[in-house]
Amino acid sequence: MAATLVRQSGSEELPAPAYVVLGMIRLGCRSGYEIKQAVEISIRFFWTISHAQIYPSLALLEERGLVRGRDEPRGRRRRRVFDISERGEQELERWLRQAQPIPFELRDIGLVKLFFADALPEDDALRLVRAVAERSRERVETLRSVEAEAEQVEQDGNVYPMLTLRIGIAFHQAMVNACREFEAR
Amino acid sequence: MAATLVRQSGSEELPAPAYVVLGMIRLGCRSGYEIKQAVEISIRFFWTISHAQIYPSLALLEERGLVRGRDEPRGRRRRRVFDISERGEQELERWLRQAQPIPFELRDIGLVKLFFADALPEDDALRLVRAVAERSRERVETLRSVEAEAEQVEQDGNVYPMLTLRIGIAFHQAMVNACREFEAR
DNA sequence: GGTAACATGTAAGCGGTTACATGATTAG
């Protein structure tokens, strides 16, 4: 019985998507819609989130007092906006500091196919190598196209988005290079 | 009614895990247990699979005639071994050749935390950078430790496992470098 | 005598996506 009360007190760890939503609100996103857009142009290449996760997360965060929400319609179009509370800031920091094991989860059918490519005639296999390289080349291009925005964010005092962007560019470039080297063997 | 018959004819695309299992059998894995082990030392860093997926996949592949299975107990310990059929080889090749869009799915809570790290005091944020770098450094080490095995596989005529290994090493090394550069800024 | 490794299978639960559902505003 007491355990039940403790569980209901709302002090447990939130699911990961809620922290993503909380972090985006801290960075100035106001509505669920804005959070979705921000994710698409910033952390999309290492984290995705659908609006079916965002809206329940916002409700949960508000319930826990980590964000404050209020209705702020644009004309007759409904809209609910949020800002982070003091407790929200604290909880975000706690989560960021928390040294949990951070597994690197990559799930890439392209690399799986490449791994098995010896089953193919050479020219088909090489086509696969080029497809994997091309995909990363495009990704590098996409990431480079948001560099200017990241620089703006950097000048506003948030320097870490630029770091994750550089990491993304670096490792897709590394994939391109590894494929090129193989092709040129 | 006719549509149902077509669906039951067994000619549809299999789930991805089944192709992974099929590919591993082609490379010489005999039992479900061996497949699990092979995945852990080879494609683990870009694809995982649990035995709860492997055994049903094997049953499906056998049902479709893509692998042949037979009981081959070791002493009184039961054991079911498989080999790939002609149709299995063809279906694997078809799947490998098939130019489907190959989305790169990375899901990394470590990079998410890094992205939000401006919410932390500088020393805590730098600790995070080091944690992310350290994780990739360890991964590079792990991957390097299977290089010898990949060379063996290469000499046996399968050259692509070595390519995916080099890609893995290259992009984790790229992450380490990007973090080091940031720290030294 | 006990733990680790060998070996296979099923069931329940969870986290996530897709689809369903609705409606207002803006730009062409």
Added chain:
DNA sequence: CTAATCATGTAACCGCTTACATGTTACC
């Protein structure tokens, strides 16, 4: 006028992991 964008929410489904379940053999 109509398509795209803004904006929020729920329900069904799916793939995967974890846990449950069982038994053997090798090694210390």
